[in-house]
Amino acid sequence: MELLTLPALHRMAICGGTHGNEMTGVYLVQEMARRQKEEGEKAWPLPIMLVLSNPQAIKQCRRYSETDLNRCFTSAILSTPTTDSSPYELRRAHELNALLGPKDSKEAVDILCDLHNTTSNMGVTLISYSLDEWISLHIYKYLKMKMTSVPVRLFMVNIPNNEAYSLESVGKNGFSLEVGPQPHGVLRADIYNYMKEALELAIEWISLFNSGAVIEGGEVEAHLFHKSIDYPRDPDSQQISAAIHPQLQDQDFCCLKPGDPMFQCFSGETMCYKEDECLYPFFVNECAYYEKGIAFHLARKTTLKIPSVKVQIEDRGTS
Amino acid sequence: MTSRCGVCCFNEARRVAIFGGTHGNEMSGIMLVNMWLKNGAEIQRSGVMTKPFITNPRAVEKCTRYVDTDLNRAFTPENLSAPSADELPYEVRRAQEINKTFGPKGSADAYDVIFDLHNTTSNMGSTLILESSTDHFTLQMVHYIKKAIAPASCPVLLNEHPLLKYSTSRSVAKHPIGLEVGPQPQGVLRSNIFESMRVIMKHALDFIELFNNGVEFPPCSVDVFKVQERMDYPRDTNGNITAMVHPDLQDCDWEPLNPGDPMFQTFDGRTIPYEGPSPVYPTFINEAAYYEKQQAFVTTRRETLAAQAISKIEQ
Numbered sequence: 232m233e234l235l236t237l238p239a240l241h242r243m244a245i246c247g248g249t250h251g252n253e254m255t256g257v258y259l260v261q262e263m264a265r266r267q268k269e270e271g272e273k274a275w276p277l278p279i280m281l282v283l284s285n286p287q288a289i290k291q292c293r294r295y296s297e298t299d300l301n302r303c304f305t306s307a308i309l310s311t312p313t314t315d316s317s318p319y320e321l322r323r324a325h326e327l328n329a330l331l332g333p334k335d336s337k338e339a340v341d342i343l344c345d346l347h348n349t350t351s352n353m354g355v356t357l358i359s360y361s362l363d364e365w366i367s368l369h370i371y372k373y374l375k376m377k378m379t380s381v382p383v384r385l386f387m388v389n390i391p392n393n394e395a396y397s398l399e400s401v402g403k404n405g406f407s408l409e410v411g412p413q414p415h416g417v418l419r420a421d422i423y424n425y426m427k428e429a430l431e432l433a434i435e436w437i438s439l440f441n442s443g444a445v446i447e448g449g450e451v452e453a454h455l456f457h458k459s460i461d462y463p464r465d466p467d468s469q470q471i472s473a474a475i476h477p478q479l480q481d482q483d484f485c486c487l488k489p490g491d492p493m494f495q496c497f498s499g500e501t502m503c504y505k506e507d508e509c510l511y512p513f514f515v516n517e518c519a520y521y522e523k524g525i526a527f528h529l530a531r532k533t534t535l536k537i538p539s540v541k542v543q544i545e546d547r548g549t550s
Numbered sequence: 551m552t553s554r555c556g557v558c559c560f561n562e563a564r565r566v567a568i569f570g571g572t573h574g575n576e577m578s579g580i581m582l583v584n585m586w587l588k589n590g591a592e593i594q595r596s597g598v599m600t601k602p603f604i605t606n607p608r609a610v611e612k613c614t615r616y617v618d619t620d621l622n623r624a625f626t627p628e629n630l631s632a633p634s635a636d637e638l639p640y641e642v643r644r645a646q647e648i649n650k651t652f653g654p655k656g657s658a659d660a661y662d663v664i665f666d667l668h669n670t671t672s673n674m675g676s677t678l679i680l681e682s683s684t685d686h687f688t689l690q691m692v693h694y695i696k697k698a699i700a701p702a703s704c705p706v707l708l709n710e711h712p713l714l715k716y717s718t719s720r721s722v723a724k725h726p727i728g729l730e731v732g733p734q735p736q737g738v739l740r741s742n743i744f745e746s747m748r749v750i751m752k753h754a755l756d757f758i759e760l761f762n763n764g765v766e767f768p769p770c771s772v773d774v775f776k777v778q779e780r781m782d783y784p785r786d787t788n789g790n791i792t793a794m795v796h797p798d799l800q801d802c803d804w805e806p807l808n809p810g811d812p813m814f815q816t817f818d819g820r821t822i823p824y825e826g827p828s829p830v831y832p833t834f835i836n837e838a839a840y841y842e843k844q845q846a847f848v849t850t851r852r853e854t855l856a857a858q859a860i861s862k863i864e865q
Contacts, residue, residue, distance in 0.1 A: 258794075262817040292841075350735040414671040414735030416838035420794040420815045470584065474741040495741045497585050518737040521613075
């Protein structure tokens with residue numbers, strides 16, 4: 232198996248509250264900050280920056296104040312100066328880019344983990360916006376091996392980094408941890424425990440990697456974004472005219488086959504999936520996606536080969 | 551209401567309202583009422599005028615619980631009698647309008663029955679909420695609905711607590727009933743929850759039609775959960791919560807919570823047990839909207855209420 236050497240991960244950032252009503256990340260970051268204050272550098276094997284990304288939205292317990300912060304990190308948006316009258320989240324995106332980036336520069340944090348919740352039944356899902364960011368893929372592989380009480384999946388979207396719009400694209404490496412189902416504005420202990428365990432394992436992997444061990448690659452199962460499906464809507468009012476069918480509700484990552492029910496109309500009619508290809512639905516009935524015209528995403532399942540990795544030995548003069 | 555030989559007699563229930571959107575992000579009621587506003591065939595019953603109504607349209611538009619203040623706490627005597635003014639919070643003005651249309655609260659002109667459709671993030675199933683243990687009409691209705699949907703269960707929550715009882719939008723009617731169906735996240739529409747609420751409304755309206763047609767309902771008993779106490783999250787001196795509902799209590803609405811059972815889990819993993827003197831039946835466990843109301847869950851105790859026979863007053 233191919234062995235790839237990669238730079239050490241010296242600096243990590245963990246962000247919560249990028250959406251202010253996704254409670255687990257908010258409370259986990261606060262708890263980690265409390266621990267960091269108590270234990271100082273001994274808290275974790277590497278320095279971690281803990282950030283509450285959207286304080287205003289957190290205070291209001293809303294997804295966002297004026298615009299979705301997690302769509303504000305494209306290179307184009309980050310290079311356009313803001314003014315005092317720019318939307319709050321645009322200004323905040325620039326602040327976060329200065330703090331954790333700048334995106335695409337050598338000053339950016341080595342790894343950025345952004346914590347999210349979903350109302351969908353997605354267990355622990357690691358989201359990566361790049362097909363060959365081996366660090367994130369290895370962390371996924373490690374989580375999948377070690378976490379036994381909850382399903383762990385990988386969802387990938389292939390976007391060039393400058394077009395990647397979410398917060399974790401600011402780091403040299405980055406991924407989102409999406410854990411559900413949890414209603415927005417609610418803090419569930421089981422979901423908190425899963426996210427805490429996933430984070431601790433991610434940190435453990437990073438420490439193992441930094442120590443110089445060879446970390447074996449292999450094959451991992453991944454779900455690659457294909458397309459989104461909207462609700463049926465009333466042509467005049469644009470109000471939804473159906474709900475996710477009971478047989479699709481909570482069936483994230485279960486194969487949707489031709490003829491399977493998708494929506495149950497209020498009129499009683501069932502709408503079925505009519506395409507030929509079996510695809511994998513996820514973000515099924517995510518609250519925040521009603522306004523984005525998304526009832527669920529569909530993905531293709533694939534197997535990725537990831538190389539074995541080892542940390543680069545650093546030249547003393549440059550580290 | 552009159553009485554003859556142990557039978558409570560009530561006027562026919564001619565005017566019935568179904569409220570949705572009292573909280574603008576509780577989607578089942580909103581979608582049902584909007585559906586019935588377009589086509590009300592399903593809710594028509596002979597001899598009954600059934601009016602579906604969106605109580606808080608501004609909150610519904612923003613998909614938020616409320617705009618200025620919780621509408622479902624706004625129907626206090628003070629609010630309803632305050633001089634109408636633009637400076638009043640939106641929901642207080644709205645409460646006054648609703649009281650004019652469907653009330654006045656406490657008067658002979660008030661609507662006979664109001665059903666108020668709600669969702670909760672708690673695992674409460676299809677819960678019916680009563681505000682009085684002596685309204686035999688609603689007790690009989692609730693008994694009818696429970697029998698109709700059996701073996702599926704339909705817990706009944708009675709909130710007569712002098713301090714914890716609140717002034718609901720439905721309290722404008724002579725016979726108010728709350729429908730609380732969950733678990734459903736705010737802002738989300740789940741098909742199974744939508745259908746459960748729809749079926750309960752069907753049985754409720756069937757009952758009213760039978761009653762109006764002269765059916766006498768014999769005495770019966772109704773098992774209820776009576777609200778006792780509000781339990782808040784543990785908090786620090788700044789008012790921030792320091793623990794979460796324990797995984798063993800989460801989703802266990804209506805199941806007994808015994809002294810010593812896990813109640814909360816701190817962020818660093820420690821268990822805080824329930825230390826009350828006797829078992830209680832918790833509900834509204836981890837309702838999203840109640841963090842700001844200092845409520846992790848509410849405790850109840852089981853009671854059996856006796857409902858007298860009822861029939862309509864012969865004109």
